[in-house]
Amino acid sequence: MTQPPDQRTDARSQTVPTDEQARVEAAAARTGAGIAALRDHPALAPVLRNLGLLVVLALLCVVGTSTSPNFLTVDNFRNILVSSSVIGVVTVGMTFVIIGGGIDLSVGALVALSSVWASTVASQSHGAAVMILCAVLVGTGAGIVNGVLIAYGRLVPFIATLAMMVSARGLAAKMADNKTQIVTVQQINDIALKEYAGIPLLAIIFGAVVLAGWLVLNRTTFGRRTFALGGSSEATRLAGININVHTVLLYALSGACCGIAAVMLLARTTTGSSTHGELYELDAIAAVIIGGTLLTGGRGTLVGSILGVFVFTTITNIFILNNLATSVQNITKGVIIVAAVLVQTRATSRHVST
Amino acid sequence: MAALMDNLGRRRLLTGAGAAGATAFLAACTSNAESSAPAAGGQTTAVATDNAPGKPITIGFSAPEADHGWIGAITSNAKSQAGKYSEVTLDAVEGTNDVNQQISQVETLIDKKVDAIVLLPFDGKALTETGLKAQLAGIPVVNLDRVFADPRAARTWIGGDNYGMGAAAGTYIADQMKSKGISEPVIAEIQGIANLPLTQERSQGFADALGEAGFKVTNQVSAEFTVESGQQVTADLLQAAPHIDALWNHDDDQGVGVMAAINQAGRDEFIMVGGAGSSNMMKLIKSDNSVIKATVTYPPSMASSAINLARLIANGRGMSDLVEPDVPASITLSSATVTKANVDQYLPLAFPS
Numbered sequence: 001m002t003q004p005p006d007q008r009t010d011a012r013s014q015t016v017p018t019d020e021q022a023r024v025e026a027a028a029a030r031t032g033a034g035i036a037a038l039r040d041h042p043a044l045a046p047v048l049r050n051l052g053l054l055v056v057l058a059l060l061c062v063v064g065t066s067t068s069p070n071f072l073t074v075d076n077f078r079n080i081l082v083s084s085s086v087i088g089v090v091t092v093g094m095t096f097v098i099i100g101g102g103i104d105l106s107v108g109a110l111v112a113l114s115s116v117w118a119s120t121v122a123s124q125s126h127g128a129a130v131m132i133l134c135a136v137l138v139g140t141g142a143g144i145v146n147g148v149l150i151a152y153g154r155l156v157p158f159i160a161t162l163a164m165m166v167s168a169r170g171l172a173a174k175m176a177d178n179k180t181q182i183v184t185v186q187q188i189n190d191i192a193l194k195e196y197a198g199i200p201l202l203a204i205i206f207g208a209v210v211l212a213g214w215l216v217l218n219r220t221t222f223g224r225r226t227f228a229l230g231g232s233s234e235a236t237r238l239a240g241i242n243i244n245v246h247t248v249l250l251y252a253l254s255g256a257c258c259g260i261a262a263v264m265l266l267a268r269t270t271t272g273s274s275t276h277g278e279l280y281e282l283d284a285i286a287a288v289i290i291g292g293t294l295l296t297g298g299r300g301t302l303v304g305s306i307l308g309v310f311v312f313t314t315i316t317n318i319f320i321l322n323n324l325a326t327s328v329q330n331i332t333k334g335v336i337i338v339a340a341v342l343v344q345t346r347a348t349s350r351h352v353s354t
Numbered sequence: 355m356a357a358l359m360d361n362l363g364r365r366r367l368l369t370g371a372g373a374a375g376a377t378a379f380l381a382a383c384t385s386n387a388e389s390s391a392p393a394a395g396g397q398t399t400a401v402a403t404d405n406a407p408g409k410p411i412t413i414g415f416s417a418p419e420a421d422h423g424w425i426g427a428i429t430s431n432a433k434s435q436a437g438k439y440s441e442v443t444l445d446a447v448e449g450t451n452d453v454n455q456q457i458s459q460v461e462t463l464i465d466k467k468v469d470a471i472v473l474l475p476f477d478g479k480a481l482t483e484t485g486l487k488a489q490l491a492g493i494p495v496v497n498l499d500r501v502f503a504d505p506r507a508a509r510t511w512i513g514g515d516n517y518g519m520g521a522a523a524g525t526y527i528a529d530q531m532k533s534k535g536i537s538e539p540v541i542a543e544i545q546g547i548a549n550l551p552l553t554q555e556r557s558q559g560f561a562d563a564l565g566e567a568g569f570k571v572t573n574q575v576s577a578e579f580t581v582e583s584g585q586q587v588t589a590d591l592l593q594a595a596p597h598i599d600a601l602w603n604h605d606d607d608q609g610v611g612v613m614a615a616i617n618q619a620g621r622d623e624f625i626m627v628g629g630a631g632s633s634n635m636m637k638l639i640k641s642d643n644s645v646i647k648a649t650v651t652y653p654p655s656m657a658s659s660a661i662n663l664a665r666l667i668a669n670g671r672g673m674s675d676l677v678e679p680d681v682p683a684s685i686t687l688s689s690a691t692v693t694k695a696n697v698d699q700y701l702p703l704a705f706p707s
Binding site: 265268 | 376377379380382383384385386387420421422423426548549572573574575576578580581582583584585586587589590591593594596607610611613614617618634706707
């Protein structure tokens with residue numbers, strides 16, 4: 001958007017064409033070389049793309065270290081890592097959806113619904129394995145509904161997932177009868193207590209989901225199709241890919257991530273509640289966008305999104321360490337979002353023009 | 355080709371069977387049947403003469419949506435209290451957080467010419483005109499907890515004492531610190547939603563009571579009354595303060611998350627005081643094997659009392675233990691400090707979070 005007109009066509013071929021004319025042209029250009037070209041990013045691209053965020057993160061660490069003696073400690077870094085883990089897992093799914101040209105507003109509500117469904121008396125009576133299975137199935141199932149509504153029902157992703165957001169939270173509230181459901185299954189609560197080699201289990205789960213997500217996004221056909229779908233759905237369709245099925249899979253993936261996040265949250269809060277996951281959709285979208293993924297799809301990195309999550313968690317951490325009010329924290333968060341995106345666009349546009 | 359088709363067919367079948375199985379499995383996991391704890395509160399507080407049957411009356415009731423434990427208890431207490439009087443009919447409208455809708459619901463009650471209205475407004479200021487309208491129509495209004503802007507809008511007000519709640523927590527903590535001989539204690543405070551007047555009143559009471567003992571709040575964070583936010587801010591708070599002597603958490607609903615974070619960090623060097631008085635926290639206080647040693651109440655049993663007041667007013671009676679023939683214009687409940695010593699007395703009034 002900030003690029004001068006002479007760069008527009010260049011940028012266009014990598015992003016989503018807005019009007020029908022450009023769409024047809026891009027489709028013709030892309031069916032052949034377009035998809036293949038996406039694989040040949042220069043090796044420096046990931047670093048350049050995330051430069052802004054790395055700078056912001058480094059600055060935050062300097063600020064944290066100089067303002068609080070409790071910042072630069074192993075315990076605190078473990079704390080930041082664990083605090084990032086639940087929203088981090090949700091952000092992995094969100095990154096796929098946004099790169100694929102969609103948006104998922106229902107993630108917070110799906111976390112709530114999965115947490116409630118998995119912690120009902122009936123679910124808890126079957127033990128930890130069933131609770132985990134239940135949470136993941138509920139998340140995935142709701143994600144499939146999102147995907148089907150969008151792919152086959154031709155609903156705009158914004159509307160379909162907005163509807164899911166409202167109704168899933170409503171269902172969660174109804175199921176829990178507006179109560180907080182206490183988790184009494186110790187194996188679930190243990191997930192938040194266990195450590196392996198000094199690394200909390202929650203952080204390990206987070207790491208595993210990120211690694212799996214990175215491999216799927218960057219090393220598989222599924223990942224390449226996701227970039228292609230977000231770049232131009234028409235071109236992708238003409239390339240012989242069933243874009244409807246792929247869309248459903250993307251939202252199912254996001255839903256599954258919500259299910260996993262719900263299990264982690266069950267452990268962390270020792271409860272299931274319809275108030276869980278509030279505003280996760282905004283936190284996840286903000287992390288993805290400051291991570292350098294285009295809101296229009298087709299381009300983005302998972303590493304950037306995760307760095308985005310760390311930026312937000314670190315800000316909150318520093319503010320609480322320094323005993324500052326929430327209001328000040330929110331103002332600063334907003335400023336940092338804008339600053340990070342500005343640095344990011346500059347780094348990226350320089351990369352595009354070279 | 356045939357083999358491929360066959361293979362595809364089998365895959366479809368398996369997927370179908372898997373989906374059907376998953377659906378059946380999930381359906382089996384929806385039940386919460388065993389957890390239906392009996393509604394808390396609803397004690398009959400009035401003495402025998404107040405309880406004598408009166409004329410048949412209808413009491414209208416309106417409150418915000420029961421989206422958390424405390425408001426849930428308010429609504430169920432009002433219903434169960436009204437059920438105790440055979441001559442009282444309760445006309446309870448559906449709870450809502452939409453001020454517009456609550457106004458029209460109360461107007462419906464006015465049109466129905468109920469004998470009295472018990473009203474917990476979502477926003478006291480926004481419902482003032484409606485309360486006034488009911489009063490002018492000759493229907494006495496019992497204003498529950500959130501105060502109207504104009505005292506004429508209600509016949510009587512009954513509610514909790516947020517300042518007193520903070521003061522009670524501060525007094526308890528100051529006493530504990532003194533008896534332990536800690537001269538400069540690290541005292542942390544976990545607020546609810548920071549910008550609400552009730553939160554500021556609570557914090558003021560807490561600071562004032564601590565101030566009298568020469569102490570102050572060293573770390574203050576705010577959560578959002580939800581379990582998750584309670585867990586999040588507490589995890590960071592425990593990092594900020596490697597050693598804490600006392601902790602006050604404003605709200606027991608978010609307290610479940612606060613306790614989870616404390617247990618996960620393996621911290622037990624401090625005492626914790628809760629707020630509002632949920633049954634979870636009272637049970638923990640009773641078992642006395644965690645950091646939580648007390649909670650200061652903000653009792654939802656006020657809804658039961660409000661029904662009693664509405665009934666007395668509609669029957670033209672006063673409170674028989676007072677000399678005055680009329681019900682007083684305002685009743686502020688005291689915030690009790692519940693500890694292991696007196697928890698059995700308060701447990702029946704506690705609400706499930």
